[in-house]
Amino acid sequence: MHIIHSILVGKISRLLRNIGRRMIERIWRMGAGARLFFLTILYSGESFRRFHLTLREVYFTGVMSLLIIIVSAFFVGMVLGLQGYNTLQKYGSSEAIGVLVALSLVRELGPVVTALLFAGRAGTAITAEIGLMKTTEQLSAMEMMAVNPIARVIAPRFWAGVISMPILAALFSMVGVLGGYLVAVPIIGVDDGAFWSQMQANVDVRDDIVNGVIKSLVFGVACTIIALFEGFDAPPTAEGVSHATTRTVVISSLTVLGLDFVLTSFMIVV
Amino acid sequence: MSAMPVVELQGISTRFGQTLVHRDLNLRVDQGQIVGLLGESGSGKTTLLREMLGLWKPSAGRIRLFGFDLHTTGIDEQRAIHRRLGMLFQHGALFSALSVFDNIAFPLRELKCLDEDWIRRLVLLKLDMVEMTPAHSSLMPAELSGGMVKRVALARAVALDPNIIMYDEPFAGLDPISMGVICDLIRSLNDALGATSIIVSHDVKETFLIADYVYFVADGEVAAEGTPQDLMQSTLPFVHQFVHGEKDGPVPFHYPALSYQDELLKRTSL
């Protein structure tokens, strides 16, 4: 009886120790990530003095994501139009389809889906690139030449992400609305005027559109810094970099969804 | 050896987690010398190089470059010291996103005081020093062969005419002709620039060919030191084994274990 008891206690204590260790590791990583964030902001001067560095990164994160964002937005908008009409017409309110499509996109889907796609496309590219630079000692070579790798490599990519995200989110919302319009008006036959006028009456620039932009800015900061940190912190091996890219997507996605809840709860109270 | 040493390591002790890599290590390098650091893989030679560069901080001990203590000087002095160092990394560490020209021009451009005309002349000059033609300057690192990568990296390392040039495994993975070329280059660059060179390698033959003085690193400290001639005739068993490439000696090839017959028949005594 005693033996079973002590074995159980041993197993439980080992489990608890494991959990504790993992929690401490996670908290430590968050601290390291926050440290990188502050260092990035601190050394951001160069990203603006030599703006072409940042511009180059805006090309690689923003412009290269255009295709996936626009195509996804189109399909999302069309699906919203279809599903929305399907439900609204049961209550005889099919003319509110414009409001439904616009509000869903501008308030939630625009910033959130764009952030998730951004994390998947641009985030993984950033993580892989920085991880590879670390593995091939390019970052060490830079440090050795008295060039601060954070100022030269990390900060421009950070600001590029922060600049690109709101633009991509706005594009997503706009293209999505157009997609919804295409499905609702020419295809289904909802009245053109009602579609736009109801939408304009119910979408507030301050409460909805500006809030959407704020959300996309916050998501941009979060996704980019997570991608940069995972790349910077990746073990300099092939497996290390590949694990880091997976972690970027997973952590970015969860963070975006969590932040979305927090931000929405603040914005709705207003 | 009365003049101030260019590089001086005193009582260096380095710990990675639980493992003690260096234990009270002392060495010095004088102006104009080509010094070799030899030792088996994993003996911490590359870590020593990184500590000399200031990329890694030892757990104990002092590192002095040009008489300045590396870890107590201010940031401006550290940067000035870094400008006088050049390092050739093991796999070149060329910036994969930049062309050969831009790679060599990188440290020159970071000075921010040279115009493009001058930079172009200096880059072509450095390319010539490593016996490459201007035709190579527009290639990307991915298009270069192994030997060419090393030479371009060397050109980048000497772009600012450093006082100390460090080589991390310069002979690793090269064919005999390229090895001869690199040997020649190390010697000629050292003399032409009036610099001091430190080579970390486990390639005894080549290192002995060009080094003026050699340190053997084993068990976390300097096991032996001397000129190549002295070491060739040394009777120290460790040195003898390394120099002559013997299979068994103080460094065991056969680890203590059961003979395979015993292992097969599962005998438990050693």
Add this chain to the structure above:
Amino acid sequence: MDRTTIDLWVGVFVALGVAALLGLAMKVGNLTSNKIGETYSVSAAFENIGGLKPNAPVKSAGVVVGRVADIKFDSKAYEAVVTIKIDERYEFPKDTFANIYTAGLLGEQYIGLEAGGEEDVLKNGDKITQTQDAVVLEKMISQFLYNKASETKPESEAKAEESATGTSKEDVKSSKEKSGAAKSTELGDPPF
């Protein structure tokens, strides 16, 4: 990828983004229809404002003519004082009615202004004297139940009274109607 191509594409990208934002603001949002220029402030006191919130619309004849600026509580008269900002272009006479209506069945509440007939118009800082409170659901329900109860009670009383004093049913009925009519004016005109 040379510099000029990158610059070009980034420029296109940013231009697209700005265009999308503008498009959203103007076509999708209410930026163009929300232009209220100069305004003048007028106050109105209500016994119960219900769910009226700041920035709620102020409509007259269904058209938005202003916004609710501020809602305060007057602790001397125990009523709510609502400050509304009306667009300068529109003038309202001094005996305008300010009523609180609900948009839709369960929607947001807004203030409806009904013009009176006076010559003098409201100026900045004036007070609207004729107000009508918001409909509070609970009060409506309790009145409805009270009506129901008083409908059945007087009938039985009337029977007893008729037999006792000979009061006509018509009197009882007419008094019921009067109270019913009074109640409908109390509740106010139906929305819209």
